[in-house]
Amino acid sequence: MIRVYNTLTGQKEDFSPISPPRVTMYVCGPTVYGPAHIGHAKTYIVFDVVRRYLEYRGYDVEYVVNITDVDDKIIARSNASGEPWNELAERYAREFLEEMDELNVLPASKYPRASGNIHEIIADVLKLVESSHAYVVDGDVYFRVESDPDYGKLSGRRLSEMRAGARVEVDERKEHPMDFALWKAAKPGEPYWESPWGRGRPGWHMECTTMSTRNLGPQIDVHGAGADLIFPHNENEIAQSECLTHKVPFVRYWMHSGLLQLEEEKMARSVGNVLSVPGILDRFGADAFRWYVLSTLYRRSVAYSEEAIEFAARTVRRVSSAAALAPADAKPDLGHYAEQRSAFEAAMDDDFNTPQALAVLSDLAREASRLGSSGEDPSPPAALLREFGDVLGLRLEVGAAERARNAEPFIDLLVEVRGELRRAKQYALADRVRERLRELGIALEDVPGGETRWRAEE
RNA sequence: GGCGACGUGGCCAAGUGGUAAGGCAGGGGUCUGCAAAACCCCUAUCAGCGGUUCGAUUCCGCUCGUCGCCUCCA
Numbered sequence: 001m002i003r004v005y006n007t008l009t010g011q012k013e014d015f016s017p018i019s020p021p022r023v024t025m026y027v028c029g030p031t032v033y034g035p036a037h038i039g040h041a042k043t044y045i046v047f048d049v050v051r052r053y054l055e056y057r058g059y060d061v062e063y064v065v066n067i068t069d070v071d072d073k074i075i076a077r078s079n080a081s082g083e084p085w086n087e088l089a090e091r092y093a094r095e096f097l098e099e100m101d102e103l104n105v106l107p108a109s110k111y112p113r114a115s116g117n118i119h120e121i122i123a124d125v126l127k128l129v130e131s132s133h134a135y136v137v138d139g140d141v142y143f144r145v146e147s148d149p150d151y152g153k154l155s156g157r158r159l160s161e162m163r164a165g166a167r168v169e170v171d172e173r174k175e176h177p178m179d180f181a182l183w184k185a186a187k188p189g190e191p192y193w194e195s196p197w198g199r200g201r202p203g204w205h206m207e208c209t210t211m212s213t214r215n216l217g218p219q220i221d222v223h224g225a226g227a228d229l230i231f232p233h234n235e236n237e238i239a240q241s242e243c244l245t246h247k248v249p250f251v252r253y254w255m256h257s258g259l260l261q262l263e264e265e266k267m268a269r270s271v272g273n274v275l276s277v278p279g280i281l282d283r284f285g286a287d288a289f290r291w292y293v294l295s296t297l298y299r300r301s302v303a304y305s306e307e308a309i310e311f312a313a314r315t316v317r318r319v320s321s322a323a324a325l326a327p328a329d330a331k332p333d334l335g336h337y338a339e340q341r342s343a344f345e346a347a348m349d350d351d352f353n354t355p356q357a358l359a360v361l362s363d364l365a366r367e368a369s370r371l372g373s374s375g376e377d378p379s380p381p382a383a384l385l386r387e388f389g390d391v392l393g394l395r396l397e398v399g400a401a402e403r404a405r406n407a408e409p410f411i412d413l414l415v416e417v418r419g420e421l422r423r424a425k426q427y428a429l430a431d432r433v434r435e436r437l438r439e440l441g442i443a444l445e446d447v448p449g450g451e452t453r454w455r456a457e458e
Numbered sequence: 459g460g461c462g463a464c465g466u467g468g469c470c471a472a473g474u475g476g477u478a479a480g481g482c483a484g485g486g487g488u489c490u491g492c493a494a495a496a497c498c499c500c501u502a503u504c505a506g507c508g509g510u511u512c513g514a515u516u517c518c519g520c521u522c523g524u525c526g527c528c529u530c531c532a
Contacts, residue, residue: 010462030532043532073530156461157528204530226532231461233531258463259526268531295471295481300464301525308470311482321495347472355472359480369496373489427491434493445495453495 002057004222005299005351007230007254008154012351017221018252023059024216025051026251028208028225028233029111031068032092033077037274038289038304039226039260039267040096041103045290046257046298046352047224048105048393053348056391064215065108066208067093069115070201075190085191086115099277103286104393110215114207118193121202121210124244125182125195133243137173139185139198145178148239154254155231180236182206205236209244212237218245220252227256227301228266258301267304275304287320287394288313294354294392315362316394321455322365323389323396325372326382333380340364340381344388354392361388373448398455411442415452418444 002015017023027047030036044065054061069089078085097111114121125141128134133147145151145159152158159178171177181203186192192199212220218241225234234254241250259266262273280289292312296302334341340360347356364385372378389396414433421430434444437454445453 028532031530036532040532046532071530155527158460224532227463227526228531231527232529257532259532261525266526266531270529270531291481292470297472300471303470303525305470308482311470315481318496353472355481356479359472362480366497370498373496422491425491431492438494443494446490446493447495448489455495 002054002349003351004253004255006252007256008249008251010156013253015253017059018219021058021060023054023061023222024220025054025061025063025222025224026208026212026216026220027063027065027108027223028229029065029067030096031071031073032089032096033071033073034092034269035274036092036096036099036277037267037269038277038280039274041099041277041280041289042260042293042302043224043226043257044100044105045103045293045393047255049294049298049354049391050222050224050255050352051106052391052393053352061109062216063106063108064110064112064212066211067096067111067113068207069093069113070118070191070207071114071204079189089115099281102281103277104290104395106393112211112215114202114211117207117210117214118202120214121206122183122193122195124210124213124240125202125206127244128182128240131243133240134182135175136197139200140173140181141183141197141203142174142179143182143236143240143243145176145180145239148243150242151178151239152235154235154238157231178232180205180232182240205233206240208233208237209240213241213245218247219250222253222255223251224255224257227259227299228268230256255298257298258296260302260304262304266301280309284309284313285316287316287396290392290394291316291358295358297355298352316396318369319361319365319385319389319394320396320398322368322372322378323382323385324398325368325378326386327379330379330383332384332387336380337364337384340384348391357388357392361385361392361394364388411437411454415444415454419450419452 003012004015005012025047027044030040051061051063069086074085074089078088081088093113101107125134128143129136129141132144134141134143159176183195183197183200183206184203185198185200190201192201212223223234238250242248261267262275265271265273267274288309289312292309293302295312340363344357344360347353347360364381368378368382368385371381386396414437418430418433421427421433437444441456442454445455447453
C-alpha cells in the first residue's frame with residue numbers, strides 16, 4: 001500500500017485513487033515569462049518520480065501540467081522588449097519543454113495553455129458570478145472568499161488571522177481584502193479577450209481550476225506544486241473549484257515539493273538568485289542533478305550545494321558502471337534479490353522515500369561490482385539496478401560512452417597495442433598511451449586477468 | 459504579529475519508544491609493473507533544558523537556532 005503525505009490533512013494517508021487503476025494527476029506548471037531555473041527542475045523531477053513510481057505500481061497515470069502563458073509579467077516583459085507577448089511566452093514554453101526532456105522528465109499527457117482555454121475560463125467565472133461566489137467591479141471579477149466557509153483549509157489559516165495589507169496595499173474596491181481576481185480588465189496596450197464584463201484576461205488562479213477540471217474531471221487524485229504555491233494559489237484553486245463544481249474534495253492528495261534554497265533564501269526569479277537548467281546539465285549531467293534532488297525527501301527544502309552535486313555525480317558514476325555490468329536484455333534474478341526489491345518498494349511506498357530507495361541502489365551497485373570483480377555473474381543485481389534506476393528516472397549511462405561510441409574501434413585498437421607494450425614491459429610507452437587517452441577523456445583500467453577496460457569520462 | 463517545517467557523525471542525509479540506513483570525505487587493507495577503478499574493514503548517541511516512560515534520538519513542554527508561507531513565485 002502506498003502512503004502519501006497530504007498537505008490538506010498534514011498526514012500520511014493510504015493512497016486510493018477515485019477509479020483505479022486510473023490516477024489523475026495535475027501539477028502546476030511554470031509561468032513562461034523567462035527561463036526556468038533549477039528550482040523548477042527539482043519540482044518537476046520530484047513529480048516525475050511520483051508519476052513513474054505509480055506507473056511501476058500498475059497505475060495508469062493521466063498527467064497534466066499547465067503552462068501559464070497569460071500573465072502580468074509576460075505582458076511587462078513584452079512591453080519592455082517589443083516582442084509580442086504570445087511569441088515570448090511560446091519561446092520560453094518551448095525552452096522549458098526541451099529542458100524537461102534533457103532532465104529525463106517524462107512528458108505529461110497534456111500541457112494545456114491558459115491562452116487556449118479563455119472561453120472555458122470565462123464560462124467558469126460566469127458560473128461563479130451567477131452563484132454569488134464572485135462579483136464584478138469595474139470590469140474586474142473577484143472571488144468572494146467569505147462565500148466559502150472552508151476558505152483557508154489547505155494552508156491552515158483563518159481569514160481573521162491573516163494580516164490583510166501587511167505586505168500589499170488593500171484594494172478598497174474589494175469587499176474583503178483577501179478576495180482575489182478571477183478576471184482582470186485590460187488596461188490600454190494590454191492583450192485582451194472579450195467577455196461579459198468587457199475586455200480583459202483571466203486572473204491568476206482561475207486557469208488551473210478550468211484546466212484541471214476540463215482535462216481530468218471535477219475531482220482529481222493528485223495535485224502537485226512547489227511549496228510556495230500552497231498559499232494563495234492552491235488555496236484559491238480549492239475555493240474556486242469546490243464552489244464551482246460542488247464536488248468536495250477537489251483534490252484527494254495535495255503534494256508539495258520543498259523549495260530549493262540558494263544562499264539562505266529560496267531560489268526564485270523574483271528574488272533574482274537563479275541558476276539555469278542548461279548550466280547545471282552542462283556541468284554535472286542530468287543523472288547527477290537528479291540523484292542530488294532525490295537524496296533528500298521531496299517535501300524538505302534543500303540548500304543548493306555544488307559540492308553536494310559533485311558528490312552525487314561521483315556516486316552516479318559508480319552506480320552507472322555497476323549497472324553497465326548487465327547486458328541490456330538481462331532479467332533481474334528475483335529469487336536472490338527479492339529482498340532488495342521489497343526494500344525498494346517499501347521505501348517508495350512510504351511517501352516516496354527516495355533517499356532510502358537510493359540506498360537500495362547503492363547496495364545493488366556494490367553487489368554487482370563485487371560479483372564482477374570476483375569473476376561471478378553480476379547481471380542479476382545489475383539488471384535490477386537498471387530497473388530501479390529507470391523507475392527513478394536515472395539513465396545510468398556510462399559517462400560519455402555514448403559520445404565515444406563512434407571512436408570505439410580505434411580506442412580498442414589503442415588498448416590492444418598498449419597491452420602488447422605492457423607484455424613487452426615497455427611501460428613508459430604504455431603509460432604514455434594511457435595518459436594521452438585520458439587527456440582525450442578515455443580512462444583505462446587494468447582488471448585482474450590481464451584484460452583492460454576503458455570508459456569515457458566527462 | 460499569525461501559520462508551518464526543520465536542527466542526526468567532518469559534510470550531505472534516512473530512520474526508530476529498546477542504544478542510529480546510505481552517500482561523500484578520511485584512515486587501514488585487497489588487487490596492480492605503476493596507476494585508476496572496484497571491493498573489504500574502521501569512524502555518531504541524534505541542538506539545549508525539563509517532563510512522561512522500565513527505557514526517548516524517537517512522545518509532550520520550554521529555550522536557542524535555521525528556513526518557508528502570510529505579495530507574484532516550482
